[in-house]
Amino acid sequence: MSDENMAIPATGRQIRSLITAEGELELSLVDVDVPAPTGDQVLVRIEAAPINPSDLGLLFGGADMTAASASGTPDQPVVTAPIAPPVLAAMAARVGESMAVGNEGGGIVVATGSSPEAQALLGRTVGVLGGSMYSEYRCVHVSQVLALPDGVTSEQGAACFVNPLTALGMIGTMRGEGHTALVHTAAASNLGQMLNRLCLADSIDLVNIVRRDEQAELLREQGATHVCNSSSDGFLDDLTEALNETGATIAFDAIGGGRLAGQILTAMERSANARATEYSRYGSTTHKQVYIYGGLDRGPTELSRNFGMAWGVGGWLLTPYLMSAGHDEVARMRDRVAAEITTTFASGYTARVDLAGALALDAIGEYGKQATGTKYLITPHG
Amino acid sequence: MSDENMAIPATGRQIRSLITAEGELELSLVDVDVPAPTGDQVLVRIEAAPINPSDLGLLFGGADMTAASASGTPDQPVVTAPIAPPVLAAMAARVGESMAVGNEGGGIVVATGSSPEAQALLGRTVGVLGGSMYSEYRCVHVSQVLALPDGVTSEQGAACFVNPLTALGMIGTMRGEGHTALVHTAAASNLGQMLNRLCLADSIDLVNIVRRDEQAELLREQGATHVCNSSSDGFLDDLTEALNETGATIAFDAIGGGRLAGQILTAMERSANARATEYSRYGSTTHKQVYIYGGLDRGPTELSRNFGMAWGVGGWLLTPYLMSAGHDEVARMRDRVAAEITTTFASGYTARVDLAGALALDAIGEYGKQATGTKYLITPHG
Numbered sequence: 001m002s003d004e005n006m007a008i009p010a011t012g013r014q015i016r017s018l019i020t021a022e023g024e025l026e027l028s029l030v031d032v033d034v035p036a037p038t039g040d041q042v043l044v045r046i047e048a049a050p051i052n053p054s055d056l057g058l059l060f061g062g063a064d065m066t067a068a069s070a071s072g073t074p075d076q077p078v079v080t081a082p083i084a085p086p087v088l089a090a091m092a093a094r095v096g097e098s099m100a101v102g103n104e105g106g107g108i109v110v111a112t113g114s115s116p117e118a119q120a121l122l123g124r125t126v127g128v129l130g131g132s133m134y135s136e137y138r139c140v141h142v143s144q145v146l147a148l149p150d151g152v153t154s155e156q157g158a159a160c161f162v163n164p165l166t167a168l169g170m171i172g173t174m175r176g177e178g179h180t181a182l183v184h185t186a187a188a189s190n191l192g193q194m195l196n197r198l199c200l201a202d203s204i205d206l207v208n209i210v211r212r213d214e215q216a217e218l219l220r221e222q223g224a225t226h227v228c229n230s231s232s233d234g235f236l237d238d239l240t241e242a243l244n245e246t247g248a249t250i251a252f253d254a255i256g257g258g259r260l261a262g263q264i265l266t267a268m269e270r271s272a273n274a275r276a277t278e279y280s281r282y283g284s285t286t287h288k289q290v291y292i293y294g295g296l297d298r299g300p301t302e303l304s305r306n307f308g309m310a311w312g313v314g315g316w317l318l319t320p321y322l323m324s325a326g327h328d329e330v331a332r333m334r335d336r337v338a339a340e341i342t343t344t345f346a347s348g349y350t351a352r353v354d355l356a357g358a359l360a361l362d363a364i365g366e367y368g369k370q371a372t373g374t375k376y377l378i379t380p381h382g
Numbered sequence: 383m384s385d386e387n388m389a390i391p392a393t394g395r396q397i398r399s400l401i402t403a404e405g406e407l408e409l410s411l412v413d414v415d416v417p418a419p420t421g422d423q424v425l426v427r428i429e430a431a432p433i434n435p436s437d438l439g440l441l442f443g444g445a446d447m448t449a450a451s452a453s454g455t456p457d458q459p460v461v462t463a464p465i466a467p468p469v470l471a472a473m474a475a476r477v478g479e480s481m482a483v484g485n486e487g488g489g490i491v492v493a494t495g496s497s498p499e500a501q502a503l504l505g506r507t508v509g510v511l512g513g514s515m516y517s518e519y520r521c522v523h524v525s526q527v528l529a530l531p532d533g534v535t536s537e538q539g540a541a542c543f544v545n546p547l548t549a550l551g552m553i554g555t556m557r558g559e560g561h562t563a564l565v566h567t568a569a570a571s572n573l574g575q576m577l578n579r580l581c582l583a584d585s586i587d588l589v590n591i592v593r594r595d596e597q598a599e600l601l602r603e604q605g606a607t608h609v610c611n612s613s614s615d616g617f618l619d620d621l622t623e624a625l626n627e628t629g630a631t632i633a634f635d636a637i638g639g640g641r642l643a644g645q646i647l648t649a650m651e652r653s654a655n656a657r658a659t660e661y662s663r664y665g666s667t668t669h670k671q672v673y674i675y676g677g678l679d680r681g682p683t684e685l686s687r688n689f690g691m692a693w694g695v696g697g698w699l700l701t702p703y704l705m706s707a708g709h710d711e712v713a714r715m716r717d718r719v720a721a722e723i724t725t726t727f728a729s730g731y732t733a734r735v736d737l738a739g740a741l742a743l744d745a746i747g748e749y750g751k752q753a754t755g756t757k758y759l760i761t762p763h764g
């Protein structure tokens with residue numbers, strides 16, 4: 001660690017997403033001033049930033065990326081794509097506003113403000129949360145960074161907020177609402193594998209739902225006990241059996257559309273009724289909850305409602321959870337993530353691209369699919 | 383009021399609902415012993431009992447009543463109807479058990495146990511809650527009856543629990559979860575008209591959703607300000623406007639199936655976004671809640687999820703609400719219902735049938751439709 005600031009350019013590049021009044025999405029790179037941090041601020045040289053599913057809504061703005069076209073130069077690419085009118089209506093509040101993208105990243109603190117808290121971070125490798133991370137440099141408040149243990153790289157720390165805090169937030173929600181085990185869909189995702197490791201470490205029963213046999217195999221190799229394949233004929237019976245064994249009455253669903261959320265409630269009701277000793281006219285009195293936190297299937301959610309009256313389905317987001325959990329709990333969560341960032345909370349990537357590379361049509365076609373097993377990392381400095 | 387018990391027969395008749403192992407529903411009348419009340423019990427001569435939507439699940443057991451057939455005699459009718467195998471599976475816990483039906487009723491206390499609380503009720507007209515009300519006599523604990531003011535008839539008091547406490551429970555849920563106005567569907571029902579009167583009395587903004595113009599007219603004649611017709615082309619715009627004016631962010635839905643619950647959330651999100659000052663990538667941060675408390679449409683609930691992430695849909699039942707509200711609050715609710723049973727909490731009926739008449743196929747065809755404007759009252763003693 002040095003007490004002199006590293007050489008910092010006057011400007012840095014960042015990815016921008018703009019929706020025009022004509023209903024076109026425009027992705028581009030812009031040069032922005034690199035600010036000098038003051039007070040409690042630190043300037044981070046962003047070396048790695050993951051492309052998470054939660055980034056794609058802001059990045060793509062609901063545009064039809066299968067109809068995207070490329071222009072500009074290799075170094076200054078521009079991607080345009082059409083937005084359907086009903087989607088455009090929902091995006092009215094951001095039309096004409098060029099928006100920076102990227103929820104989290106990892107990098108080195110290269111300059112700081114005058115506060116002792118900020119100065120203590122100079123030279124440290126940190127994870128950063130707070131938007132605009134698909135940038136070469138980001139100036140943020142000290143509360144937005146997580147100092148990583150010695151030896152942890154920017155790439156290892158690039159995803160230390162969204163997925164780790166989401167996994168911990170699911171467990172916290174489960175406990176806070178009185179459940180003792182949980183169900184997770186799209187369970188072979190980076191987040192799903194992380195949740196599986198976390199539940200194994202903390203001896204929490206987890207029912208993993210995947211869509212392909214190889215995903216089930218992957219999770220079992222990583223120690224998962226309960227894995228159900230929603231594509232198999234016996235899915236509902238398999239799931240009910242797993243619920244009988246675990247007693248899980250809360251689920252976190254990344255799929256959103258289709259019948260899966262309702263099927264989970266149906267299986268939970270079956271499992272609850274199997275334990276009941278007498279007929280209950282309105283179904284079991286066991287509260288069954290599914291939180292939808294993603295939208296891998298953008299279609300409508302279809303609930304058959306054959307699961308009594310004690311049920312709930314709702315949206316779940318990390319930020320409101322953290323706000324409700326309170327400062328001390330969040331501090332504990334962050335400390336644990338930092339300590340276990342290369343083990344429990346490790347992320348893996350299948351491709352690395354620079355800022356321009358992230359706007360290549362073939363890359364967009366890949367990471368835009370949000371397919372399990374595909375995970376992109378942006379390395380702004382190449 | 384007299385201190386000698388009225389003449390009481392040794393047996394009385396009651397409606398029974400039985401599901402056979404072969405998958406057939408059988409409705410019939412049986413003679414049961416009339417018990418002598420002891421301790422805190424009172425014996426009520428049931429003079430009136432409403433057929434509420436919440437009674438039909440237990441009564442019909444999911445059978446296909448359009449395929450019902452009648453046998454027996456005019457005085458001892460028997461109705462049978464087939465039950466589809468998947469429905470039968472869900473009813474497994476009640477197969478072979480002859481079940482008495484009827485959530486609530488009104489009548490006269492004709493005998494009591496020895497406790498002062500019970501004896502004080504002798505001769506009083508009371509509302510009764512607790513099942514098996516489609517009976518000539520019911521012996522219940524004093525806590526299950528509500529003594530009605532002088533001059534109130536058994537018919538006027540027959541529906542003093544389910545709808546009045548449900549209307550009050552919706553308001554209590556609204557307040558308890560931090561909302562200040564509410565939406566109600568099937569709003570021209572007996573319950574809906576009652577909720578409208580309650581909200582007018584308590585100056586609570588209510589958005590009424592109906593399915594026909596004449597229902598809208600009926601509610602407007604009763605003082606309703608916000609009435610939207612879900613069958614009209616401009617429904618979503620009309621509803622959004624009503625939400626803009628009221629700020630309602632919670633709804634109680636009696637329909638259940640189809641797109642209505644989701645449309646309400648969509649309109650709530652539109653209304654919330656109209657007040658927003660900047661683009662929020664995950665939709666508004668205003669929590670939007672729909673509780674489904676009925677199933678007039680048995681089909682699946684379809685949620686388009688174009689309403690951000692701060693939303694919930696769930697089942698709502700009166701009994702768990704009362705349990706969570708606590709004894710003192712429920713006592714206050716009951717006192718208010720008794721005081722306003724012929725005004726705010728009045729119910730109206732379109733047909734009166736005796737126990738045998740309630741098992742006539744034409745009557746079943748009518749009240750089984752659960753159509754707004756049709757409400758049956760059973761008068762067990764004719």
